[in-house]
Structure formats: C-alpha cells, structure tokens
Amino acid sequence: MPRGASRTASIIAVVVLVIVVAAVLLYVTSRQPPSTPPPSTSTAATPTATSTATQNVTLYVVAYKDITADYIGFAGQLFHQLHPNVNVVVITYPFSQYLTNELTALQAHSSRYDLVEFTSTSSLRFVPYVVPLNPYMGTLFNASDLIEPQVDFGGVYYNTTNGQTVYIGVPFETDLFTLAYRCSLLNNRTLAQEFYNEYHEDLNPATWQNWTVVLHVDQFFVGHNITRYGVIIPDDPSHDIINAYPAVFGWWYMNNPDLNKGKLGGLPTFNIMFYGAPAPSCPYPLPDFNTTDGIEALKVYKGLVSYEPPPNETPVSYNNDPQLYAQYAPAVIFFTSQLSYLPPAVYNDTCLGWLPGGYAETGTTFLAVNKYSAHVDLALQFLAFLVSPQVQAYEFLRFRHFPISKEAYLMLLGNQTLGPHDKELLQAVYTAAQKAWANPPNIPPTAQVLIPTFNQAVYQYLMGQVDAKTAMDTAAASWINALRQTYGLCS
Structure with a gap:
C-alpha cells in the first residue's frame, strides 16, 4: 500500500496498476523497431538482441539495496513478459559496498554485470568501462522526454581536452535535494501572522528569497517551543555535508556573476563549487568556495x-533525517525519494518547495551498460524500457519515487485515481527539477579525494576547531592538488 493512501485508494490503485501494466505491454509491443539499429560503440560487445527469441538470456543488474532496486526488479518482470526468453536479475549490495563490487568487476573487464548502477558523484569513475550512449540518444532513448538537469548531473562526462560531452548513463528517476515542510505549520495563518509580527517576513516557503528567512524560521519555531528543532539539514561528515553545503551556497553562486561566469550551474561535472569558466591558461576551473x-x-x-542535534552527538544524514523531521521539525532539506520513508500522516502533511531564491539540487541514480557485457544490445533495450513513460508512471504509483520521464508526469497528473496531495507533490517535483542545478562536483577524484577533504574541513569548522576561512582554504588547496594530479598543471 502506498504511504498515506487510504484503503479505498489502495483498491483503486491495484486496478490502475493492472491497467498500467497492460498499457505498458501494448505500448512497447506496438513500437516499430528502427530499421537500422545504432552501431555498437564497444568492440568488446557481442549483440544479442536478435538471439533472444530462441535463446534464454539473463541480464544481471547490480544496484544498492533500496526502493530503486525494487523498481528495477519490477520493470524486469514486465520486460520478461515482452521477452519470455529474457530474465532480469537484480543483485544488490549495501550502499557502502556496491561501488567497490561494481568497479572491481569492471576493472577486471568482467562481463558479470550487464548493467551497473551509480549515483551522480561517483559517475565519472565508470567512464572507462561503460558504453557511450551518444549514438542512442534521440533514437533508442527519447532524450527530449528525459528531464535534462537530472541527466546532466552524473549522466554526462565533460572532456576537458576537447570540450565535448559524452552520455555515460541514464537516470531512471527524478530525485531532488530540496525543501520539504509540514503544510499544517508553515501554511498556518495564526503562525504566519505571529511570524510576520516578529520578523516582517512571510512564513510561506514559496516566498523565501534568501537564507536569512530560514534562520528566522529556525529561531521562531525553536524559540517559541513549537518544535524541538528548526529546519533539518544534513551535517554528517561521512558524506552528507557535500550535499548540504552546495544547497546553501547555490544562492550566492546564482547571484554572483564573478562566480558563475554566466553559467548558472557551472561547467558540466565541475558544477557550482568551481568557477563557471576555466582559469586563465588552464583547461579546468578552480574552486570558488574559499x-x-x-x-x-x-x-x-x-x-x-x-x-x-550537535553533529558530534547525532549526525544528521540520509539515514535519520526523515525521522528527525517527522518527529521534531517544521521542515527538512532532503532528497524527494525520502518522502517514501515518512509515516503516512506526515507524508500527507508534507509540502515541497524550492530552496530559497528558487532552485534545487539533484541527487539522481543512474544505470549504465557494461561495455564488456555479452548482451549490450539487450541491456540497452531494457534500459530504454525502464525509462519509457508507461513504466515510469508505475514507479510513482507503486514505489512513490518520482519519474524521469516528462510524459509520465502528464499521465500521472491526469490520473483520476490519484489524490490532490499526490498531484501537488508530482507538480512540485516536476517544476523544481527544471532548476536543479546547485550540485557538487562529480569529476573523477570527487568520491575519493574531494568529498572527504571538504567534509572534514567543514566538520572541523562546525565543531569550532578552525575558523571558516581556514576550513575553506584548506579544502580548496586539497582540491587544487587533486585537479593538478588529474588534469595536469596550468600553463
């Protein structure tokens, strides 16, 4: 039963899901295959699409344990109905282990996994091992139907040598790092009047134009003992700081052309924690957060x-921010996929909004095709099936994760069985996803060097061990050293 759905809605949803499955099968079987399929981009690949009618094939997808893996598995069952000789098996590992397992196999040129999953910040570690998708964008994949900012952060590799971009993976959901809040509190007229009397500002998050208002909201709710905590924001140094800081810094980046150089989201893969243009006589931009x-x-x-809670006592992370928000806070800045972890009553009382000033951050999950797979063509077909509008609609109906397909949003918003609250969430995610540019970097050294050095420096500042300038200068120096080792010295 979807979270927050009533018993009646659940019964109706079952009927709708049956109809959706039938529509998926009808849609896919009615599509005419291209007369000339795109050429394979990997010499290690052996096309198998024409052999599936007579040979049994198993596609192995590796992913981390999460609802997203459940969605892939369900889509695999639908794919099997279309291709009875094809089975899709999803192999899962804990989030802390899946990257190591994937990269170990890929670096050994193993064909064990046909499709591999990764997140935005780890994506460029997969560039040498996955099938470039440029020849398939616009043919096998309807690129215009995919929400572009979601694709760009993690699905695109920016080549600093020639300035070209290469598609390396496809997101199969929309996931935003943005503001969620209790409708009953922040849309409360009595509280809004009290807040205005005290701060001469509007309590409605849709009106927030800067982060000062958010600090005032914190002061108001905690100071008046309305809630135990203010707006929850992650601060765990193991990973989450790298998500939280650019969400805040995005306001300054957006409003300072000396930082963004006319590119609102920065250069692809470098993003907003670097200047929006390469440094003089340099093929890459330099850090801008110092x-x-x-x-x-x-x-x-x-x-x-x-x-x-103090970060050294209860670090706020992906693992506990839904619970902290549900029990103790008026609002939270977290991933929209985490809405599915909220208790039904809180889910139904949660609204979504922009970050102050009208932007958001992206946190999407991708699938890519292993170029050493023995079934590259079939893996590509399954990936295209996974992001088709009809299958994407099911991602929300069954799993309460948001689609990557624009057409799927239109289908869902026109679905008469979905309640107004679900449609409000869908519309909010679709709208905010168009401006989800406030992202951390995902250049090759991000996961192994940039994230740990930045998070540690910021954590030391949060704990009062260093001042703000020292923290930022320390992190920037480490990042510049990583740039030199990755791309070479500037002229």
Whole structure:
C-alpha cells in the first residue's frame, strides 16, 4: 500500500496498476523497431538482441539495496513478459559496498554485470568501462522526454581536452535535494501572522528569497517551543555535508556573476563549487568556495546546523533525517525519494518547495551498460524500457519515487485515481527539477579525494576547531592538488 493512501485508494490503485501494466505491454509491443539499429560503440560487445527469441538470456543488474532496486526488479518482470526468453536479475549490495563490487568487476573487464548502477558523484569513475550512449540518444532513448538537469548531473562526462560531452548513463528517476515542510505549520495563518509580527517576513516557503528567512524560521519555531528543532539539514561528515553545503551556497553562486561566469550551474561535472569558466591558461576551473561568498555560505550553514542535534552527538544524514523531521521539525532539506520513508500522516502533511531564491539540487541514480557485457544490445533495450513513460508512471504509483520521464508526469497528473496531495507533490517535483542545478562536483577524484577533504574541513569548522576561512582554504588547496594530479598543471 502506498504511504498515506487510504484503503479505498489502495483498491483503486491495484486496478490502475493492472491497467498500467497492460498499457505498458501494448505500448512497447506496438513500437516499430528502427530499421537500422545504432552501431555498437564497444568492440568488446557481442549483440544479442536478435538471439533472444530462441535463446534464454539473463541480464544481471547490480544496484544498492533500496526502493530503486525494487523498481528495477519490477520493470524486469514486465520486460520478461515482452521477452519470455529474457530474465532480469537484480543483485544488490549495501550502499557502502556496491561501488567497490561494481568497479572491481569492471576493472577486471568482467562481463558479470550487464548493467551497473551509480549515483551522480561517483559517475565519472565508470567512464572507462561503460558504453557511450551518444549514438542512442534521440533514437533508442527519447532524450527530449528525459528531464535534462537530472541527466546532466552524473549522466554526462565533460572532456576537458576537447570540450565535448559524452552520455555515460541514464537516470531512471527524478530525485531532488530540496525543501520539504509540514503544510499544517508553515501554511498556518495564526503562525504566519505571529511570524510576520516578529520578523516582517512571510512564513510561506514559496516566498523565501534568501537564507536569512530560514534562520528566522529556525529561531521562531525553536524559540517559541513549537518544535524541538528548526529546519533539518544534513551535517554528517561521512558524506552528507557535500550535499548540504552546495544547497546553501547555490544562492550566492546564482547571484554572483564573478562566480558563475554566466553559467548558472557551472561547467558540466565541475558544477557550482568551481568557477563557471576555466582559469586563465588552464583547461579546468578552480574552486570558488574559499571566496567571500563561499565563506559567508558556510557561516549560514553552521547557523542552520545550530538548530538541530550537535553533529558530534547525532549526525544528521540520509539515514535519520526523515525521522528527525517527522518527529521534531517544521521542515527538512532532503532528497524527494525520502518522502517514501515518512509515516503516512506526515507524508500527507508534507509540502515541497524550492530552496530559497528558487532552485534545487539533484541527487539522481543512474544505470549504465557494461561495455564488456555479452548482451549490450539487450541491456540497452531494457534500459530504454525502464525509462519509457508507461513504466515510469508505475514507479510513482507503486514505489512513490518520482519519474524521469516528462510524459509520465502528464499521465500521472491526469490520473483520476490519484489524490490532490499526490498531484501537488508530482507538480512540485516536476517544476523544481527544471532548476536543479546547485550540485557538487562529480569529476573523477570527487568520491575519493574531494568529498572527504571538504567534509572534514567543514566538520572541523562546525565543531569550532578552525575558523571558516581556514576550513575553506584548506579544502580548496586539497582540491587544487587533486585537479593538478588529474588534469595536469596550468600553463
């Protein structure tokens, strides 16, 4: 039963899901295959699409344990109905282990996994081992139906040598790092009047134009003992700081052309924690968070963290922020996929909004095709099936995760069985996804060097061990060294 759905809605949903499955099968079987399929981009691949009618084939997909893996498995069952000789098996590992297992196999040129999963910040570690998708975008994949900012952050590799971009993976959901809040609190007229009397600002998150308002909201709710904590924001140094800081810093990046250089989301893969243009006589941009604006954003971030449990006692992370929000806070900045972890009553009382100033961050999960797979063509077909509108609609109906397909949103918003609250969430995600550009980097050294050095420096500042400028200068120096080792010295 979907979270927050009533018993009646659940019964109706079952009927709708049966109809959706039938529609999926009808849609896919009615599609005419291209007369000339795109050429394979890997010499290690052996096309198998024409052999599936007479040979049994198993596609192995490796993923981390999560609802997304359940969705892939369900789509695999639908694919099997279309291709009875093809089975899709999803192999899962804990989040802390899946990357190591995938990369170990790929680096050995193993064909064990046909499709591999990765997140945005780890994506470029897969570039040498996956099938480039450029020849298939616009043919096998309807690129115009995929929400572009979601594709760009993790699905695209920016070649600093020639300035070209290569598609390396396809997101199969929309996941935003943005504001969620209790409708009953922040849309409350009495509280709104009290807040306005005290701060001369609007309590409605749709009106928030800067982060000062958020700090005032924290002061108001905690100071008046309305909630135990303020707006929850992650601060766990093991990973989550790298998500939280750019969400805050995005406001300064957006409003300072000296930082963004006319590119709102920065250069592809470098994103907003680097300048929006390469440094003079240099093929890559330099870090920008050790500037006056970056340091100011860090101070605001520390202010936000001060209205939640101390990071050294209860670090706020992906694992516990839904619970902290549900029990103790008026709002949270987290991933929209985490809505599915909320208790039904809280889910039904949760609204979504922009980050202050009108933007969001992306946190999408991707699938890519192993170029050493013995079934590249079939794996590509399954990936295209996974992101087709009809299958994508089911992702929300059954799993409460948001689609990557634009057409799927239109289908869902027109679905008479979905309640108004679900449709409000769908519309909010679809709208915010168009401006989800406030992202951390995902260049090759991100996971192994950039994230741990930045998070540690910021954590030391949050704990009062260093000042803000020292923290940012320390992290920037480490990042510049990683750039030199990855791309070479500037002229």
